[in-house]
Structures are given as C-alpha cells and as structure tokens.
Amino acid sequence: MAGRGGKWWALAVLVLPMLLISVDMTVLGFALPYLAEDLAPTGVEQLWIVDIYSFMLAGLLVLMGTLGDRIGRRKLLLIGAAAFGAASVLAAFSGTPALLIAARALLGVGGATLMPSTLSLIRTVFTDAKERKLAIAVWSAGFSGGMALGPVLGGWLLEHFWWGSVFLINVPVMVLLLAVGPFLLPEARDPNPGRFDVASAAMSFATVLPIVYGVKMAAEHGFGVVEAVSVAAGLVFGVLFVRRQRTLKDPMLDLELFKNRAFSVSVATNTLAVFAVVGLLFLVPQYLQLVLGLSPVRAALWMLPATVAGIAGALLAAKLSARFRTSSLVGLGLAMSAAGYLVMSFIGVESGLAALVIGFVLVGGGAALAETLTNDLVVSAVPPERAGAASAISETGYELGGALGTAVLGTLATAVYRAGIPADAPAAARETIGGADAAARALPDGHGLLTAARESFVDGMHVTSFAGTVLLVLTAVQAFLLLRAHRPVTVEG
Incomplete structure (x- = not known):
C-alpha cells in the first residue's frame, strides 16, 4: 500500500466486512419464515439458528483480537474472510436445521475475526489523528448503512429467490476482500507478543459465552435457574480469567489498558x-x-x-x-x-x-x-x-x-x-x-x-x-x- 490515495482504498476494503456483518444481523429475521417452512425446525432449533451466531461472536472477540496482535491482523482478517465466505455457502445450502446451526456457528467464528481486525487495521493505516477520525466515521457509517440495507435487501431477495440467497450475498464480497486485501492492507502485529496462553483463551470464551447466553435466554423465557446458573458460571470464569492475567508474564489481555x-x-x-x-x-x-x-x-x-x-x-x-x-x-x-x-x-x-x-x-x-x-x-x-x-x-x-x-x-x-x-x-x-x-x-x-x-x-x-x-x-x-x-x-x- 503506497501513497495517500492508498489509505482510502484500504479503508474501502475494511468497510466491506463490517457492511456485511451488519446486513447479516438484520436480514435473517426476514428469512426465518421461509427457512422454517422449508427445514421445519423445532422451536428450540429455531432459537439456536438465530442466536448461535451472536453467542460465538461474543465469546471469541477477545481471543481473536489478541490473536490478531500476535499472528498479524491482516492475516487474521483474510483467514476470517475465507471462513465467513465458506460458512455462508454452507448456510445457504443447508438441508437440515442442525447443518444450518453449524453454519451459523462458523459464521460467528468468522465474524469474530473480522470485527476487531478492521478497526485495529484502521489504527495502523491512519496514523494522523484527524484522518483516523474521518476513517472511523466512514467505518461507522458503513455499519449503520448495512443495518438499514439488510431488511430492504432481504425483502427483495426473498421476493425473487429462495431463503439461502440472503447468505450467498456474502460470498462475492469475501472473494473481493481476499483478492485485494493482500495488496491494499498492511500487515500489523505486536513485535513482542510473548507466549500464547491456552488456558486464558479458554477462560475468556467461558466468561463471555455463558453470560451472553444467560442474558439472551432470560430475555426470551424469563430469568430462571438455567439462566442464573449460566450467568453465575460466566462471572466465576471471569474472576478466574482476571486473576490469571495478573500472574502471567505475557497476559492474553493486558489489564493495564483499563487504567x-x-x-x-x-x-x-x-x-x-x-x-x-x-x-x-x-x-x-x-x-x-x-x-x-x-x-x-x-x-x-x-x-x-x-x-x-x-x-x-x-x-x-x-x-x-x-x-x-x-x-x-x-x-x-x-x-x-x-x-x-x-x-x-x-x-x-x-x-x-x-x-x-x-x-x-x-x-x-x-x-x-x-x-x-x-x-x-x-x-x-x-x-x-x-x-x-x-x-x-x-x-x-x-x-x-x-x-x-x-x-x-x-x-x-x-x-x-x-x-x-x-x-x-x-x-x-x-x-x-x-x-x-x-x-x-x-x-x-x-x-x-x-x-x-x-x-x-x-x-x-x-x-x-x-x-x-x-x-x-x-x-x-x-x-x-x-x-x-x-x-x-x-x-x-
């Protein structure tokens, strides 16, 4: 990537995945009646089809953010783009509720790599504070635009095609990202990341996922025993995670950031x-x-x-x-x-x-x-x-x-x-x-x-x-x- 103009081409590339992620957040609601008629999921399966994406996304964000700092944010972004595109194809052609749930889970994994990578790469590309504010404004505007585009685009697709089309729209964008990303985006990583701690990675996932699960289930069914145990388990793992970070020479999450x-x-x-x-x-x-x-x-x-x-x-x-x-x-x-x-x-x-x-x-x-x-x-x-x-x-x-x-x-x-x-x-x-x-x-x-x-x-x-x-x-x-x-x-x- 070279020259002043190259920065803004890079920004255009970084806005693409955020646009798709925000479209995906709203378009599924319109496709649900159609896929429910075709796949005939049970009530529990339908809930998992909707919620598994956000569960995986929330649970893996911290892990993927720190992983990007270690292996390279561009590399993680491109890996995530490939995973997101493949999972979109799998979701579009799922023939059973179980397969669609698995595909939505993989979409959540891919989304978790895309979201922190795009924002952190903007930090790398735009070192001037004034330009960076404008870049983040464009990035935010892309996310807002996707939220609005989702219902309109979803409604049009479902009038003309089958429900899987709402997932296939991701594929050409991910292919474009994979094609131009290596040339327009710089690589950026922590030069001294230290040792990767597997236990911390597991604890971070075990902290966020049960809390999000418990809260979302409470919203749908009321706050019962299962929801309370889930949230409590997440909080316990959160305490253990924080205590472990304080004892590690190379913590997965630098708690000093919060100071x-x-x-x-x-x-x-x-x-x-x-x-x-x-x-x-x-x-x-x-x-x-x-x-x-x-x-x-x-x-x-x-x-x-x-x-x-x-x-x-x-x-x-x-x-x-x-x-x-x-x-x-x-x-x-x-x-x-x-x-x-x-x-x-x-x-x-x-x-x-x-x-x-x-x-x-x-x-x-x-x-x-x-x-x-x-x-x-x-x-x-x-x-x-x-x-x-x-x-x-x-x-x-x-x-x-x-x-x-x-x-x-x-x-x-x-x-x-x-x-x-x-x-x-x-x-x-x-x-x-x-x-x-x-x-x-x-x-x-x-x-x-x-x-x-x-x-x-x-x-x-x-x-x-x-x-x-x-x-x-x-x-x-x-x-x-x-x-x-x-x-x-x-x-x-």
Missing part, C-alpha cells in the same frame, strides 16, 4: 449506549408492523431516516472534532439520543408514526456521533501493538450491551404488556403481540383482544422509552465529566 481513562470510559460509554439503543431496536419493528399494520418492507423503509441520520452523525463527528472537545461532542450525541427516546414516549396506537420517526432519527444520529468518537478513543488511547486487543474489548462491550439491552428493556416492555392483557386471553396472546395478533384472527370476535394488545404494547414502549431516556442522560453526564481531561493529539507516528 487509561479515555479507553475505559469509552468502552463503558459504548456498552451503555448500545444497551439503550438495542432495547429500542427490539420494539420498533414490532410497533410498525403489528400496531400500525405496515408491511415488513414499508416498515424497513420508515426506519431508513434513522439510518441516514446515523451515517450523517458519524461523518459529522469527524468534522466537529476539529473544533470542539471530544467530551462535549460525546455528551451532546448521547443527549440527542436521550431526547429521541423522550419523543418516542409520546407515540400512540393510531398516530405514532411521526413521533417514532423523529425520535428514531435523534437516537440514531446522536448515538452515531458519540460512538464514532469513543471508537476513535479506544484505538488511539492504547499502544499500536495492542490495537487488536483494544478493539476486541470494545466490540465485546457492544455485544454485552446489546444482549443486556434486549434482556432488560425487552423484559420491562414485556412485563408491562402482559399486565394489560385480559387474564382469560389465550396463552400465546399473553406472551407477545405477535401471538395476540394470531390469536385474535382465530377468534370470532378478536377485535377487543387485538385492541388491548396494541394498547398494552404501546404502554410498554412508553415505559421503556422513559427508562432509556434516564439511562442515556446518565451515560451522557458520566462521559462528559470523565472525558473532560482528554486532550486529542493531532499527529501520531
């Missing part, structure tokens, strides 16, 4: 922000389709303004950071998101579309503004040789925040929803608004049940919106106060 205020506050801010935003993403599509009665494609189109705001917020962050302090901009972005949540607390059963779109735009734009800057702080606050591990910690925070947001805010909304459903309603109607919609259609006079379900769902969104507003305000205050001491530098060698 850097810019790094630790940025990771915490990202985790809390994702916690709040993902809780919203869990509810908005259901509101658009099951309360307002929009089709899946129309619902996806009404979510596009928030994505455009997210892209604009990310790019605006790079421009504003030259004139304003990082702490002020991060606080402003999170305050915008809090205002968006507050606006959405005014949505109604019949006339909530305008409030939802406006609120969602504020949430998306504000979160992108804040997270672009905190992502830059994560990779710039640590030595270049530790960029992979730092990126992995940040991405793990995203995964944990997303799982907790779905569980806590989703459970809160569900509790409010169930409280408003008549006691004599069918069991499925008391579980979800989708169940109430199906039950109401099967009853001779189901209008009353459907009305109660829609009103109760909106009540749940109101409570969740207030909770999200409070959380984001507190996150904005802590980020503003704790990052005030940070002074951005202009050039790094």
